Amino acid sequence: MGTEFKDSIHRAVNNANLTGALGKFSEAYKVNRAKAYEGIDFEELRGRIAELKSDAAFRFDELSELFTRNAEAAGATVFRTSDPAKVREYILKVARDNNVKTVVKSKSMATEEIHLNPYLENAGIQVGETDLGEWIIQLAGQTPSHMVMPAIHMTKEEVSDLFSKEVTERLTSDIPRLVKVARDKLRPTFLAADMGISGGNIAVAETGSIVLMTNEGNARLVTTLPKIHIALVGIEKLIEKFADVATILKALPRSATAQLLTSYVSIITGATPNDDGSKKNMHIILMDNRRSEMAADPKFKQALQCIRCASCLNVCPIFRLVGGHVFGKVYTGGIGTILTAWFDELKKSEDIQGLCIQCGACKDVCPGKIDIPDLIMEIRRRLVEEEGMPLIQKAIYSVVNNRHLFHGMLRAASIAGKPLVSGTFIRHLPLFLADLTDGRSLPAIADKPFRDRFKEIRQPVCKEKAAFYAGCLIDFAYPEMGEALIRVLNKAGIEVIFPLKQTCCGAPARYSGAYETAAGNAIDNINALLAEQVDYVVSACPTCTVALDHEFISTFESLGQTEFIPKARILSEKTMDFSTLVKKLVDEGRLSLKEGQVLGAITYHDSCHLKRTLKVAEQPRELLQKAGYELKEMFECDICCGMGGSYSMKLPEISGPILKRKLHNIKETGAPLVAMDCPGCVLQIRGGFDKDGTDVQVRHTVELLAEQLQ
Amino acid sequence: MYQQFKVKAEGVSAEVYRFITNDAALGFIIQFLQKEGVADEPQKFALWADCPFLEMVDRQPLEKIDGVKFNVTRELSVASRFGISQMEWALADTGSLAQKSTGIAQRLVSSLPIIHIALVPTSGILPDMPSLLAKVNPKECAYLAMITGPSRTADIERVLTIGVHGPERLVIVFVDELGGDN
Numbered sequence: 001m002g003t004e005f006k007d008s009i010h011r012a013v014n015n016a017n018l019t020g021a022l023g024k025f026s027e028a029y030k031v032n033r034a035k036a037y038e039g040i041d042f043e044e045l046r047g048r049i050a051e052l053k054s055d056a057a058f059r060f061d062e063l064s065e066l067f068t069r070n071a072e073a074a075g076a077t078v079f080r081t082s083d084p085a086k087v088r089e090y091i092l093k094v095a096r097d098n099n100v101k102t103v104v105k106s107k108s109m110a111t112e113e114i115h116l117n118p119y120l121e122n123a124g125i126q127v128g129e130t131d132l133g134e135w136i137i138q139l140a141g142q143t144p145s146h147m148v149m150p151a152i153h154m155t156k157e158e159v160s161d162l163f164s165k166e167v168t169e170r171l172t173s174d175i176p177r178l179v180k181v182a183r184d185k186l187r188p189t190f191l192a193a194d195m196g197i198s199g200g201n202i203a204v205a206e207t208g209s210i211v212l213m214t215n216e217g218n219a220r221l222v223t224t225l226p227k228i229h230i231a232l233v234g235i236e237k238l239i240e241k242f243a244d245v246a247t248i249l250k251a252l253p254r255s256a257t258a259q260l261l262t263s264y265v266s267i268i269t270g271a272t273p274n275d276d277g278s279k280k281n282m283h284i285i286l287m288d289n290r291r292s293e294m295a296a297d298p299k300f301k302q303a304l305q306c307i308r309c310a311s312c313l314n315v316c317p318i319f320r321l322v323g324g325h326v327f328g329k330v331y332t333g334g335i336g337t338i339l340t341a342w343f344d345e346l347k348k349s350e351d352i353q354g355l356c357i358q359c360g361a362c363k364d365v366c367p368g369k370i371d372i373p374d375l376i377m378e379i380r381r382r383l384v385e386e387e388g389m390p391l392i393q394k395a396i397y398s399v400v401n402n403r404h405l406f407h408g409m410l411r412a413a414s415i416a417g418k419p420l421v422s423g424t425f426i427r428h429l430p431l432f433l434a435d436l437t438d439g440r441s442l443p444a445i446a447d448k449p450f451r452d453r454f455k456e457i458r459q460p461v462c463k464e465k466a467a468f469y470a471g472c473l474i475d476f477a478y479p480e481m482g483e484a485l486i487r488v489l490n491k492a493g494i495e496v497i498f499p500l501k502q503t504c505c506g507a508p509a510r511y512s513g514a515y516e517t518a519a520g521n522a523i524d525n526i527n528a529l530l531a532e533q534v535d536y537v538v539s540a541c542p543t544c545t546v547a548l549d550h551e552f553i554s555t556f557e558s559l560g561q562t563e564f565i566p567k568a569r570i571l572s573e574k575t576m577d578f579s580t581l582v583k584k585l586v587d588e589g590r591l592s593l594k595e596g597q598v599l600g601a602i603t604y605h606d607s608c609h610l611k612r613t614l615k616v617a618e619q620p621r622e623l624l625q626k627a628g629y630e631l632k633e634m635f636e637c638d639i640c641c642g643m644g645g646s647y648s649m650k651l652p653e654i655s656g657p658i659l660k661r662k663l664h665n666i667k668e669t670g671a672p673l674v675a676m677d678c679p680g681c682v683l684q685i686r687g688g689f690d691k692d693g694t695d696v697q698v699r700h701t702v703e704l705l706a707e708q709l710q
Numbered sequence: 711m712y713q714q715f716k717v718k719a720e721g722v723s724a725e726v727y728r729f730i731t732n733d734a735a736l737g738f739i740i741q742f743l744q745k746e747g748v749a750d751e752p753q754k755f756a757l758w759a760d761c762p763f764l765e766m767v768d769r770q771p772l773e774k775i776d777g778v779k780f781n782v783t784r785e786l787s788v789a790s791r792f793g794i795s796q797m798e799w800a801l802a803d804t805g806s807l808a809q810k811s812t813g814i815a816q817r818l819v820s821s822l823p824i825i826h827i828a829l830v831p832t833s834g835i836l837p838d839m840p841s842l843l844a845k846v847n848p849k850e851c852a853y854l855a856m857i858t859g860p861s862r863t864a865d866i867e868r869v870l871t872i873g874v875h876g877p878e879r880l881v882i883v884f885v886d887e888l889g890g891d892n
Contacts, residue, residue: 217876246840265856
């Protein structure tokens, strides 16, 4: 990562106004969004949106033609181009032909995408933004930090300073007064404008209509008062059917701002009358700018299902810390990372793609059903493919890919780290694990890894067998979790085998875009885990479980390596996470927990991969309560702890504050104990409490259940 | 559906009334205008766009009030405190109003004044947007407008503030006699 980029992150996380405003907003958004969607089957709705948008993306040419025909029949002029430069030239030509001196705009991300304002201003045309947020940032000479709320990063004091200059009056920071000033100041601008420029939220091919939504009412004025109206619409806004407008409008305001509908929706079809009786000089520009290329890309075509609600920003634990400016000048947040890689260039996304911690929160709420984290991974993969991997990472993964060398180094670390151990935590780790200790202590590498301890564990002879996939953390840092797992499964009549040739699950390599390394790991593990006939493959690490369950297959698919896919599928069918397997065994009556225990309060942290990829949330909670714990839910129980594998090494300045928030939320419950199903989260949260000096026990569910076996 | 509409519309700060007869509705509007200070001077005019309601009622009581005007122009719209128009439909599930707004007078009186009074036939209440879009053929309606509550923004510190570029009050007057058994 470049120093400039790191600096922008530092500035952002240390900007209390920004993190305060975004933090408050994200908390309120979650509650309000849920309320706005009450009584609506969100999965059904987003299924329909994804389908109608992806269908449109397959037919851009056909729909563009149909749209053009219908809009022109209704009296509009339609200009189609793939080139942003041609868009700018066209708008300037219309302006010059009609002697336009001033333009009013309602909010349009497409015009931001092509940097229209400076272009027109350089040509001597005055451009007035009229959306309040856009106007504020225009006065401040900034760019939008959020797609829906462009000035969310600014305080009312900053706004009153800006406005005071405009009205040559010293204004206070009274918000209603500031809004009134904007109304009064912009009224004459609207009335004098020769031309209105808008975007378009939807373009309907079968009728040639464009749909505009605002809360302030500025789009109504922009499309009503000036005699010329130009709407700049990206072709991904095309849909075929008029009736489908209702489908998108059902989701867009609910997802964007948790409203049932924006204050104003205008559906404009062709030229409307002006107040002098003439007809509006109306132009619609359908802009491609690489959208067709995107539609032809088997992976990225999905991104065209976006309806630009920005909910992926609103739920992102990273975005709420750093805001939009870190992401760049136009499109921000999760989807923004993807759009920047395409509409700008892949190289531009090099730094910002690294901001994604892969927690999956955005994927859960996306009304276009876009797998944003997966697409960001694909960007990583292509960046690595194009530009190779930084030398240091390459060195690390060449080690990870050599099981003997990797395990040898981890063993060496347990000795080398010794002098620095205090209690069970160490302050420094050798090699690539250095720098990990900022804000969090790290576990000591175990004296004796699980693979060595396993040989000494005596198990009863059982009919069923499970292969245990430990993953690096349980094997080398938390072997006691593996021992606990064996106790639990033995009790249910399952013998646990531990294939010694298992190695790293490949997640670290995959999440860095090193898919070749990940595929090598996948093959080693498939061979190791399927060598002996077993009934289950069980893991107590959700990230490893996801690797075994989904990612081996998708890594092979991404690389076009089909040879191991059938075996990967067999492995996937046998794979289960610990809590799901145990819940099943308890339900089947094969495993009992002690009755009538009163174990006190506990709170539960949902690990990202467990909750959002494996969809497991209730099982561990039910088991812990059955064991006798009293569950006290924490605020934001399913928000990432900031670990994200190597993320916490690469971006400790972001990981740190996210962890701090998590620790705070845990403490607020008053429970002396927090459980979770992921050794990575245990590492992060236990280390956080150790540094912080708070006496809260951090345990994996497997350990807690092993203590309560009947 | 009226009750559902009322709850949703009031939830977004609209004011909702209902009258059985046209005359009762007219009486209410006159009283409202007078209470809110209608007068024959700029920034106090009431500007009423052509609509079926106006043709159905006896306009005489209106003509006695100073400042009520019917010739909608851009200048008068800017100078009016009240804009009055009739809208065809109301959507119960979001508390929205909808209108074929191709005629510019309809848009001027509902977007430039401070207070927008919208008359709606009670029979125009539809359950939701799909039923509205099924009724409107965009090829015959160049400007379909939907209005949900007054103009609003939250662009400064996410604080909800009413009345930016559009009206800061939306007064909805349902009239059963305009057609209706909802």
